Amino acid sequence: MAAPQAAWAPTASSDATPGAVRRHARPRTATSRDGYRYDLDGLRAVAILLVVVYHVWLGRVSGGVDVFLMLSAFFLTGSFARRLSAGRGVAVGAYWARTFKRLVPVSAVVLLGVLGTAFLLYPPSSWPSVWTQTWASLGYVQNWELARESVDYYARDGAVASPLQHYWSLSVQGQVFVLWPLLLLLSGLVVRRLRLSVTPVLLVVFGTVFAASLAFSVVETASDQGLAYFDTRARLWEFALGSLVAVALPLVRLPARVALIVGWAGLALIVTCGLVLDVQGGFPGYFALWPTMAAAAVIVAGTAAHPWAVGNVLAHPVLRSLGRDAYALYLVHWPLLITWRVVTGRQVPSWHEGAVIVVVSLVLARLLTSLVERPVRDLAWARTVPWRGAVAVLVAVTVVAVPLAAWQSAERARAAEALVGASADNPGARVLLPGYQDASDPTAPPVPVATALDAQWVSLTERCSGRFAPDVAELAKRCGQLVPPAPEGPTVVVVGDSHSEQFMGALIPVAEREGWTLVSVLYGGCSFGTAGHPCREWNEQVLDYVLELGPDAVFTVTTAAEADGTGETVVVGLQEAVDVLSDAGIALLGVRDNPRFSTDMFVCAEQHGPDADVCRHDLASRSAPRNPAEDLRVGDGSVLVDLSGAVCPDGWCVPVVGNVHVYLDDNHLTWDYARSLAPFLEDELSPWTDRATSTRHGEPS
Numbered sequence: 001m002a003a004p005q006a007a008w009a010p011t012a013s014s015d016a017t018p019g020a021v022r023r024h025a026r027p028r029t030a031t032s033r034d035g036y037r038y039d040l041d042g043l044r045a046v047a048i049l050l051v052v053v054y055h056v057w058l059g060r061v062s063g064g065v066d067v068f069l070m071l072s073a074f075f076l077t078g079s080f081a082r083r084l085s086a087g088r089g090v091a092v093g094a095y096w097a098r099t100f101k102r103l104v105p106v107s108a109v110v111l112l113g114v115l116g117t118a119f120l121l122y123p124p125s126s127w128p129s130v131w132t133q134t135w136a137s138l139g140y141v142q143n144w145e146l147a148r149e150s151v152d153y154y155a156r157d158g159a160v161a162s163p164l165q166h167y168w169s170l171s172v173q174g175q176v177f178v179l180w181p182l183l184l185l186l187s188g189l190v191v192r193r194l195r196l197s198v199t200p201v202l203l204v205v206f207g208t209v210f211a212a213s214l215a216f217s218v219v220e221t222a223s224d225q226g227l228a229y230f231d232t233r234a235r236l237w238e239f240a241l242g243s244l245v246a247v248a249l250p251l252v253r254l255p256a257r258v259a260l261i262v263g264w265a266g267l268a269l270i271v272t273c274g275l276v277l278d279v280q281g282g283f284p285g286y287f288a289l290w291p292t293m294a295a296a297a298v299i300v301a302g303t304a305a306h307p308w309a310v311g312n313v314l315a316h317p318v319l320r321s322l323g324r325d326a327y328a329l330y331l332v333h334w335p336l337l338i339t340w341r342v343v344t345g346r347q348v349p350s351w352h353e354g355a356v357i358v359v360v361s362l363v364l365a366r367l368l369t370s371l372v373e374r375p376v377r378d379l380a381w382a383r384t385v386p387w388r389g390a391v392a393v394l395v396a397v398t399v400v401a402v403p404l405a406a407w408q409s410a411e412r413a414r415a416a417e418a419l420v421g422a423s424a425d426n427p428g429a430r431v432l433l434p435g436y437q438d439a440s441d442p443t444a445p446p447v448p449v450a451t452a453l454d455a456q457w458v459s460l461t462e463r464c465s466g467r468f469a470p471d472v473a474e475l476a477k478r479c480g481q482l483v484p485p486a487p488e489g490p491t492v493v494v495v496g497d498s499h500s501e502q503f504m505g506a507l508i509p510v511a512e513r514e515g516w517t518l519v520s521v522l523y524g525g526c527s528f529g530t531a532g533h534p535c536r537e538w539n540e541q542v543l544d545y546v547l548e549l550g551p552d553a554v555f556t557v558t559t560a561a562e563a564d565g566t567g568e569t570v571v572v573g574l575q576e577a578v579d580v581l582s583d584a585g586i587a588l589l590g591v592r593d594n595p596r597f598s599t600d601m602f603v604c605a606e607q608h609g610p611d612a613d614v615c616r617h618d619l620a621s622r623s624a625p626r627n628p629a630e631d632l633r634v635g636d637g638s639v640l641v642d643l644s645g646a647v648c649p650d651g652w653c654v655p656v657v658g659n660v661h662v663y664l665d666d667n668h669l670t671w672d673y674a675r676s677l678a679p680f681l682e683d684e685l686s687p688w689t690d691r692a693t694s695t696r697h698g699e700p701s
Helices: 038-058 064-085 092-121 124-138 142-151 167-194 198-223 236-251 256-276 286-301 310-314 317-324 326-344 351-377 386-419 428-432 450-456 473-477 498-514 536-549 574-583 601-608 671-676 678-696
Strands: 479-482 491-496 517-522 553-557 559-561 568-570 587-591 639-641
Touching: 038 064, 038 256, 038 286, 038 310, 038 317, 038 326, 038 351, 064 167, 064 198, 064 236, 064 256, 064 286, 092 124, 092 167, 092 326, 092 351, 092 386, 124 142, 124 167, 124 386, 124 450, 124 601, 142 167, 167 198, 167 236, 198 236, 198 286, 236 286, 256 286, 256 310, 286 310, 317 326, 326 351, 386 450, 428 671, 428 678, 450 601, 450 671, 473 479, 473 536, 479 498, 491 498, 491 536, 498 517, 498 553, 498 671, 498 678, 517 536, 536 574, 574 587, 587 678, 639 678
Parallel strands: 491 517, 491 553, 553 587, 587 639
Antiparallel strands: 479 517, 559 568
């Protein structure tokens, strides 16, 4: 077999690696006279068609990407194995330069197109995510960026899907394209030093990687599938399988009839994988053996001497041509689909709309292959000296990096400009105070600006230290403090989830003005409750910490509102926790939850305007008629706070109040708006404040 190329790459031209097919060849079988496997171009075409069809029309993941991952290692290992068997060097640097010179320029053009499209058509709130993922895609670490977001509770879950999410698989491949030659180089050293045969050494090396990675993948998929899906370590076994097939293939000979059955069965399994299995929800554990083993079956059976062998069908010129465009087609189809969703506001295209997306994708893919990929790949100047290929890669990266950095810099400047005069022009909830005199500029933009939403999560930036430092490591990582220079006032510990955290934005100005000490121990998604609570173990540790610290009060959210407006209840297990606090003489400062929604309120204001009826929600339909926390048994000095009237003025929840965005998503308040709630919170807490002050001064309570 000729020296093959990476799975995403098109068929090599006549002046590429030795043994590659010449452009004038018109083969009638799966294998050319020089050993090139035309059927694998066809298999690439089938895989990319599955990816596109499942994405556009079925809204599912097909397993076709797993076939690509496996094929890329098959090609790479087969090429290097032949070099090792012939006693030639591995030439790692030349391989890296040649491979990334072929891949990066096309990727850079698509990234530029996505940036331009996002600037023109996407809501500004989605821009920071596009920026971050463009950098990640450019550096072949997009999979790790998505893995981080999958476990980061505070990663913004925007209303717009990422147009670059599909770059995760390219990033995994890029990392393997760096790692695999090093493994092969190491294998070559072992072969020469110990005078061993190449085949058994490679079988041991990649067999070990296969077993270790598959075991890791099964375990991680079971414990955290969202992380495992993007984790390179959980995907290495798919590449190792491709390498094992490449090494063992010369030793395998199937009878023609057996190969006929095996090949067609493998192709059928590839096509049906996404229909039978939940690829996106169950991969890459042992479920991913389905498409990868099926691809191995097609590879092994592809050259069978039978007119109806699967390889002969896959070698059809139409499929081969599509296979050569597979890389570019993969790159462009997903951004086109996501952009269609942004423009239309719908998630699933009709059959004819999907057909338009597919046809446009095919045309763009052919243009990218013909006008970018092949010309850059065939540059005579860069083919002869490896470092020149690296220069071509650097130029492509720079073409994206420069405008991206300039755009980010311009938006940061605009965000800073919006803060000038914000105190007067963006009063937020303060416009609801009696006697408020509006002196704001009606032309001033609302804050925060869309590109600064990531800075709207409230936090105490100083890590807990001294007597406030928890003994439990997990609590210590999530503990913050605000200690005044002369701490004579009461100490308040903020506990619970992100909703307790957001209301801390209103508590901080009060604490700073009154000289209170604040400590926060918060965990996104874990409201404060013990008995029967899903986060019981965490909350019990928090409760133990609070009891040991002995603060004057605990501040937390007491209720949980449903996003669909169907109900609002007291936080599970809160009563049991409050009973323990009351017995210890610690007051509860309990805040009622804010209304939640099924749509992103910030994006709604972006798309329809802050005064649009579609963005207005009746408070009565989003929360209970009365505060459910009033049914709690609380200790002396405790206060139940309800800020609903300031969050949703006059009974209506709207996106913007006092020229400040109320919500940063579908359920969290912006820090800017929470800060403006400070006067209302201070008024509600005044009974506890007076009691705490008098107690500290020795006056009767």
